[in-house]
Amino acid sequence: MTAVDHDLAIIGAGPAGLTAGLYAARSRINTLLIERLSPGGQILNTDWVDNYPGFPEGVAGFELVDKMRAQVERFDLPIISSEVIQIVPGEGFFTILLPDRDLTARAVIIATGSVPRKLGVPGEEEYIGKGVSYCGTCDGPFFKEQTVAAVGGGDTACEEAVYLTRFARKVYLIHRRDQLRAQKIYQEKILANDRVEVVWDSVVERIEGGDKGVSGVGLKNVKTGKSSSLPVDGVFVWVGLTPTTKFCCDLVELNAQDFIVTDPEMATSRPGVFAAGDCRAKLLRQISTAVGDGATAAFAAERYLENLTHG
Amino acid sequence: MADQVMQITDDNFEGEVLKSETPALVDFWAAWCGPCRAIGPVVEELAGEYAGKVKVGKLNVDENPKTPGQYGIRAIPTLIVFKAGEVAEQITGAVSKDHLKAALDKAL
Numbered sequence: 080m081t082a083v084d085h086d087l088a089i090i091g092a093g094p095a096g097l098t099a100g101l102y103a104a105r106s107r108i109n110t111l112l113i114e115r116l117s118p119g120g121q122i123l124n125t126d127w128v129d130n131y132p133g134f135p136e137g138v139a140g141f142e143l144v145d146k147m148r149a150q151v152e153r154f155d156l157p158i159i160s161s162e163v164i165q166i167v168p169g170e171g172f173f174t175i176l177l178p179d180r181d182l183t184a185r186a187v188i189i190a191t192g193s194v195p196r197k198l199g200v201p202g203e204e205e206y207i208g209k210g211v212s213y214c215g216t217c218d219g220p221f222f223k224e225q226t227v228a229a230v231g232g233g234d235t236a237c238e239e240a241v242y243l244t245r246f247a248r249k250v251y252l253i254h255r256r257d258q259l260r261a262q263k264i265y266q267e268k269i270l271a272n273d274r275v276e277v278v279w280d281s282v283v284e285r286i287e288g289g290d291k292g293v294s295g296v297g298l299k300n301v302k303t304g305k306s307s308s309l310p311v312d313g314v315f316v317w318v319g320l321t322p323t324t325k326f327c328c329d330l331v332e333l334n335a336q337d338f339i340v341t342d343p344e345m346a347t348s349r350p351g352v353f354a355a356g357d358c359r360a361k362l363l364r365q366i367s368t369a370v371g372d373g374a375t376a377a378f379a380a381e382r383y384l385e386n387l388t389h390g
Numbered sequence: 391m392a393d394q395v396m397q398i399t400d401d402n403f404e405g406e407v408l409k410s411e412t413p414a415l416v417d418f419w420a421a422w423c424g425p426c427r428a429i430g431p432v433v434e435e436l437a438g439e440y441a442g443k444v445k446v447g448k449l450n451v452d453e454n455p456k457t458p459g460q461y462g463i464r465a466i467p468t469l470i471v472f473k474a475g476e477v478a479e480q481i482t483g484a485v486s487k488d489h490l491k492a493a494l495d496k497a498l
Contacts, residue, residue, distance in 0.1 A: 115486050116428040123424030123484075141424050160432070162486045178488050208465040208482030217423040220452075221464040292462055313464065 081183075083172045085111045086384055087377075088184035090163050090175075091323075093120020094366045095356025096190035097147045098373030099380075104154035106381050111182070112151070112158045113175070119144040120192045121357065122366060126216040126242055131366050140216070143366070163191075166330050168349065171387060185351065185387060186380045189327055189339060190373060192357040193320035193364070198230065202286030202293075203316075210293025210313045211286060215239040218313070219246045225312040228253055228296050230283055236317035237265035243315065244274040251309060253278045255301060278309070286314055322358040334360045345376035351387075353380050394437040398447035400456040406447065408475040413497040414445040415490070418468040420452045425484040426467045432487045433469075436494065444494050473497045 087103050089096050092114035103110040122128070125140035134143075151158075166187060167174040175182045195213035197203055203211055212218040219242060227247045229240040232254035238261075240252045252269060257279050259266050269275050278298065284306065285297040295310040322338045332340045332348035338360035345353045355372035357364045398406060398416055407414045417433045419426035430448075437446035451458045451466060461470065461477070471479040471493050478497045481489070 116425075116484050117431050119424065119428055123428050125424070126422075141427055144424075160435075160487065162488060208468055208480070209462055210464055212465050214423075214425065214465075217425055217467075218465045220420070220422065290462075292464055 081170070081172055083183040083185055085109050085182065085184040087111075087186045087188065087380055088113060088173070088175055088182065089188045089190060090166075091115075091120065091190035091192055091356070091358070092118035092148075092158060093190060093192045093356055093369060094122065094147065095192070095369040095373040095376070096120075096188070097151050098370045099188045099190060099355055099377040100151045100156045100158075100373075101154060102374050102377035103381070104151060104156040106377070108377075108381060108384065110156060111184070112156055113161055113163055113177075114158060115160070115162045117160065118148045118158065124195075124214045124216060128366065163326055165326055166352070168330065168351075171351075173351065186383055187352045188345075188373075188376045188380055189324075189331070189347075189352065189354045189358060190356045190369075190376070191323040191326075192369075193322040195316065196319040196321045198283055198286075198316050198318060200283055200285050202288060206286055206288050206293050206314075209291075210288060212313060212315050213317070215242045215315055218315075219243050222247045222313045224248050226310070227251070227313040227315060228283070228309065228311045229315045229317065230254075231317035231319075232256060232259045232261065233317065233319070234261045234265055237261040237269050239315060239317055240275055241265075241268045241272055244272055247313075248274065250275045251278050251311065252276070253281050253283060253296070253298065255282045256280065257302075283314070320357060320364065324358055327352075336360075344379045345372060346379060346383075351383055353383075394441055394446065395434055396445060396447035398449040398454075398457075400454040403449070403454075403457045406445065407472050410445050410472070412443060412445050413478065413494065414447065414472045415440075415494060416470050416472065417446075417448045418451050418458050418463055418466050418470070419448055420450060420466055422452075423466050429467050429469075429484040432490065435487065436490060439491075440494060443498060469493075471497045 086109040129137040287295045339354040353376040355376040356369035
């Protein structure tokens with residue numbers, strides 16, 4: 080067989096990648112974990128995690144990341160900090176193109192996760208960092224005693240809207256339907272919080288502002304068709320996720336929303352390439368489901384590697 | 391490498407950053423910000439790699455509210471490349487090391 084740098088390369092060190100790395104390292108597979116920034120992924124945007132088992136009081140997002148990282152370090156998993164530009168398939172191996180060099184591996188697990196989806200309305204790009212935000216824990220404290228809009232109706236939007244009331248005087252939750260999609264526990268918190276006002280059946284048409292940043296949002300009621308303007312100091316957007324899969328769009332099959340299609344064993348359309356976590360097409364994107372994906376992907380990759388050797 | 395990152399405050403900002411002879415990169419951060427923790431090690435690496443060419447500093451926005459206010463910063467991490475006292479590039483959010491290197495190389 081061709082000489083390769085590693086048997087397995089895992090791309091992305093969020094919960095899915097770290098778990099895959101943990102399992103691979105414990106199976107003594109020659110593995111490399113490649114992360115663009117530092118380990119953590121979307122958990123780093125999360126102030127507090129109450130739905131990951133084993134932490135009866137809940138756990139801070141960054142603390143959970145630190146624990147996951149410490150656990151893989153205990154089993155000597157090498158982690159490098161680099162972006163991956165492309166994965167090129169070869170005969171029984173893959174070449175992973177980094178900005179400054181190439182690496183080879185016999186199998187790959189893609190665990191690149193996703194990033195918050197943008198609204199795609201005028202003013203959004205212009206005011207990022209000047210009132211438009213996708214991270215409540217990062218930017219909420221800049222809006223002390225101010226008025227903000229939170230856009231969305233799912234778990235993240237509802238949880239974060241409540242979180243923002245620690246700082247903001249008033250939070251308008253702007254939702255395009257007449258009921259929330261979030262789990263009941265989040266809905267209850269929203270409806271019980273007198274600093275949150277839900278603006279039902281409404282979409283954001285544009286974000287307004289000036290030299291000092293955001294000054295308001297232009298809304299449209301989808302039932303009446305009426306447009307209105309709501310003065311706010313900030314806009315927090317939580318309308319879903321965009322998967323980080325552009326770099327592998329020629330390698331594996333993606334669904335219409337660009338999530339990677341896999342079978343129940345995390346195998347993609349390309350033999351030897353597996354996917355795990357938020358970048359994968361699936362029903363529920365949570366830390367708990369990412370961790371399960373990661374374990375399965377590592378196990379499936381191990382079996383693939385065994386067949387490659389003995390097959 | 392961490393000791394090459396300068397602690398920038400509201401008090402030393404003008405002298406160390408605006409009047410810096412070399413371009414300066416300032417990482418506006420806070421302890422409560424997860425993505426700031428993700429980009430922190432990258433900033434430290436850059437301080438080592440660009441030693442002598444670019445001054446690299448971190449400013450804690452909790453302890454130093456005046457400077458971020460002056461630049462209208464309402465999101466962190468925000469990274470600003472200063473050249474001759476002016477903003478050469480302002481980057482919001484955790485971006486890759488290559489993205490930051492490109493911004494620094496442009497200012498050199």
